[in-house]
Amino acid sequence: MTDVLAPKTLEELWSFLENEPEGKVYAGGTDLLVWRRARGGHHGPLICLERIDELKGVREEPGGLWIGAATTHRRLLDDPRIRDGFPVLAQALAVLGSPPVRNMGTIGGNICTASPAGDTLPPLYVLGAEVLLLFRGGERAVPVASFIKGPGLTALERGEIVSGVRIRYPAGFNRHHFEKVGQRKALAIAVASLNALMAVSASGEIEAVRLAWGSVGPTVVTSPEVEAALTGRPLCLATLREAAALAREVCRPIDDLRATAAYRRQVAGNLLLRLGI
Amino acid sequence: MWYFCMSRVILHQKTEIVIRACEELRRRIIGRAALILFADTVEDLELLPGRVRHLKTGKEVPLTLLASLMPPEDRVCISQFIMPVSRDGLDTGKAFVIGFPHLLFSYAAHLAAVEVDELTGALEVKAYFAATEAGRVINPQSFEQQVEGAIAQGIGYALHEEIGLHRGRIVNPDLATYIIPTAEDIPDITSLVVETFETSGPFGMKGVGEVCINGPLPAIAGALAAACGVWMNRAPLTAPRILAAL
Amino acid sequence: MRITFVLNGEERHVECLPDRRVVDLLREDFGLTGTKEACGTGECGACTILVDGETRLSCLMLAAQLEGRSVTTIEGLGAEGCLHPLQEAFVQCGAVQCGYCSPGMILTALALIKENPAPTREEIRKALSGNLCRCTGYQKIVDAVEEAARVTRGGQ
Numbered sequence: 073m074t075d076v077l078a079p080k081t082l083e084e085l086w087s088f089l090e091n092e093p094e095g096k097v098y099a100g101g102t103d104l105l106v107w108r109r110a111r112g113g114h115h116g117p118l119i120c121l122e123r124i125d126e127l128k129g130v131r132e133e134p135g136g137l138w139i140g141a142a143t144t145h146r147r148l149l150d151d152p153r154i155r156d157g158f159p160v161l162a163q164a165l166a167v168l169g170s171p172p173v174r175n176m177g178t179i180g181g182n183i184c185t186a187s188p189a190g191d192t193l194p195p196l197y198v199l200g201a202e203v204l205l206l207f208r209g210g211e212r213a214v215p216v217a218s219f220i221k222g223p224g225l226t227a228l229e230r231g232e233i234v235s236g237v238r239i240r241y242p243a244g245f246n247r248h249h250f251e252k253v254g255q256r257k258a259l260a261i262a263v264a265s266l267n268a269l270m271a272v273s274a275s276g277e278i279e280a281v282r283l284a285w286g287s288v289g290p291t292v293v294t295s296p297e298v299e300a301a302l303t304g305r306p307l308c309l310a311t312l313r314e315a316a317a318l319a320r321e322v323c324r325p326i327d328d329l330r331a332t333a334a335y336r337r338q339v340a341g342n343l344l345l346r347l348g349i
Numbered sequence: 350m351w352y353f354c355m356s357r358v359i360l361h362q363k364t365e366i367v368i369r370a371c372e373e374l375r376r377r378i379i380g381r382a383a384l385i386l387f388a389d390t391v392e393d394l395e396l397l398p399g400r401v402r403h404l405k406t407g408k409e410v411p412l413t414l415l416a417s418l419m420p421p422e423d424r425v426c427i428s429q430f431i432m433p434v435s436r437d438g439l440d441t442g443k444a445f446v447i448g449f450p451h452l453l454f455s456y457a458a459h460l461a462a463v464e465v466d467e468l469t470g471a472l473e474v475k476a477y478f479a480a481t482e483a484g485r486v487i488n489p490q491s492f493e494q495q496v497e498g499a500i501a502q503g504i505g506y507a508l509h510e511e512i513g514l515h516r517g518r519i520v521n522p523d524l525a526t527y528i529i530p531t532a533e534d535i536p537d538i539t540s541l542v543v544e545t546f547e548t549s550g551p552f553g554m555k556g557v558g559e560v561c562i563n564g565p566l567p568a569i570a571g572a573l574a575a576a577c578g579v580w581m582n583r584a585p586l587t588a589p590r591i592l593a594a595l
Numbered sequence: 596m597r598i599t600f601v602l603n604g605e606e607r608h609v610e611c612l613p614d615r616r617v618v619d620l621l622r623e624d625f626g627l628t629g630t631k632e633a634c635g636t637g638e639c640g641a642c643t644i645l646v647d648g649e650t651r652l653s654c655l656m657l658a659a660q661l662e663g664r665s666v667t668t669i670e671g672l673g674a675e676g677c678l679h680p681l682q683e684a685f686v687q688c689g690a691v692q693c694g695y696c697s698p699g700m701i702l703t704a705l706a707l708i709k710e711n712p713a714p715t716r717e718e719i720r721k722a723l724s725g726n727l728c729r730c731t732g733y734q735k736i737v738d739a740v741e742e743a744a745r746v747t748r749g750g751q
Contacts, residue, residue, distance in 0.1 A: 076613035076659035170725025257533035258724030501732030
């Protein structure tokens with residue numbers, strides 16, 4: 073028998089975490105419960121975060137938003153502050169999983185699962201998000217690119233949970249682009265994805281750009297070199313083709329049952345061309 | 350290809366058998382009712398829901414009573430039917446000659462409108478039209494259900510579905526990894542019925558079970574060729590395969 | 596573990612293991628076999644139920660999470676001889692073939708119509724994108740949801 077603990081407050085949570093070192097934390101269960109069923113080996117208690125109000129919601133902060141880790145993707149999609157202020161995140165959430173999965177899955181879960189194909193991750197990278205960690209008596213913040221260390225690996229320490237994510241409004245960018253490539257239109261794990269924030273001048277020059285690719289490396293791929301190759305250049309197919317060739321060199325995809333590395337590499341570059349259309 | 354036709358053939362065969370068995374049972378029921386109702390001739394008797402009525406007098410006998418008066422052997426009807434096959438002498442198939450080649454086929458004409466993304470190789474079916482000829486249509490809704498369901502499955506076969514094998518083991522044995530279409534992957538399908546009457550078929554029907562599953566792959570492959578000039582000869586037409594061919 | 600929750604409008608108390616999957620609790624302990632299991636991993640939607648009005652996958656929910664919640668299964672819709680407009684539309688439009696996906700489809704459509712009384716066919720398809728069907732090709736299911744939405748709006 074497995075104990076399932078559902079704390080209602082952070083105080084209850086800390087006690088559980090201290091008393092149950094083998095415990096695994098979840099909120100929506102769309103990753104952990106699938107993993108647990110497939111692995112069959114975990115028998116320690118489960119700790120469900122979905123009732124802790126302090127971990128849910130969206131709050132305005134100077135220059136950005138705080139999102140509670142146990143906030144479902146659905147809640148975020150329904151929030152006009154996300155839709156209007158963070159289009160790249162909203163577009164990614166809209167194609168994550170499926171409607172019931174979005175009702176259950178949370179942004180904190182997506183971060184902690186740290187899948188190379190996690191749909192919220194490229195937007196969070198391109199937005200320069202900070203992952204907020206809470207433990208009894210303190211908190212710390214880690215940039216998302218440092219928090220996620222590898223497939224399924226994060227910098228989460230014992231006794232800590234991800235309590236939220238802090239994102240800043242992408243000021244100065246006038247193009248917000250997201251594209252996910254999957255094997256079908258819903259219920260699809262990304263085979264490749266591109267998130268881009270661009271500041272394009274009236275004369276069509278790329279003044280600033282931030283890029284993040286998903287599913288083409290062990291973690292989200294970002295590239296100062298590709299960004300530099302685009303900055304100060306006109307936004308046109310010729311520029312994008314050069315950047316695409318560079319992008320294919322910097323990404324590190326693998327073969328898996330969904331796609332080959334060769335396909336992912338080719339598409340990672342091709343997706344840049346979409347920015348010019 | 351004959352594999353896909355079998356269930357339609359079996360439908361035709363089984364329906365014929367059922368019809369014949371029912372007709373025999375009906376004869377026995379009417380015959381037994383004639384005795385009970387003292388009818389001079391079976392012509393005056395009508396089988397109605399749950400009973401047999403003698404039309405001249407209006408007298409009725411319930412089926413339950415008739416059944417109780419029939420010995421068990423009389424209440425069971427067994428019938429058989431042999432599917433018509435081609436009588437032409439063939440040069441091939443001499444080792445196994447029963448049941449081949451089939452004589453009756455249903456027909457369909459399919460039209461697929463597709464959009465191909467040249468950056469990713471992804472192909473989307475934007476519209477689909479099917480005209481189907483399967484003899485007489487008894488239940489139009491059922492007919493359409495078969496057409497639409499088969500086309501959706503055919504689109505899955507054409508675009509996404511593939512069993513992956515590694516050293517003899519299936520690497521995608523579940524719904525997460527064996528990709529079938531979702532509601533967003535299938536367009537609205539326009540289905541046109543071309544109704545005929547198959548004289549050798551049960552009530553004029555042929556079978557519509559699976560004829561439409563065969564259409565999507567060639568229709569989509571043809572549309573892909575028309576759109577991009579590439580002829581693919583291996584299904585499914587996944588995005589990686591299409592991108593590599595472009 | 597003792598759990599109290601509302602099931603199809605009635606308060607229920609049940610003693611069960613806290614990690615019992617909700618799909619098993621509903622089917623085995625409550626005998627409500629309308630909720631189906633096909634994949635058990637959240638990929639197919641056959642196990643869809645409504646929890647506090649929202650669709651959730653009961654194969655990925657544990658009994659302990661039900662405390663204090665309100666659950667609706669397909670059995671909570673309509674009654675023998677008096678079908679819910681969605682059920683009626685599914686029957687009339689031929690949206691049911693083998694029936695395995697139907698309970699999940701209907702509950703998802705119910706949640707959709709409550710939130711969006713006049714959905715377009717595209718919106719319907721997107722709302723149902725988490726419910727797989729192999730028999731129908733989805734067409735008549737979309738027809739049925741459109742029809743049920745029209746009836747619910749008062750026949751306009």
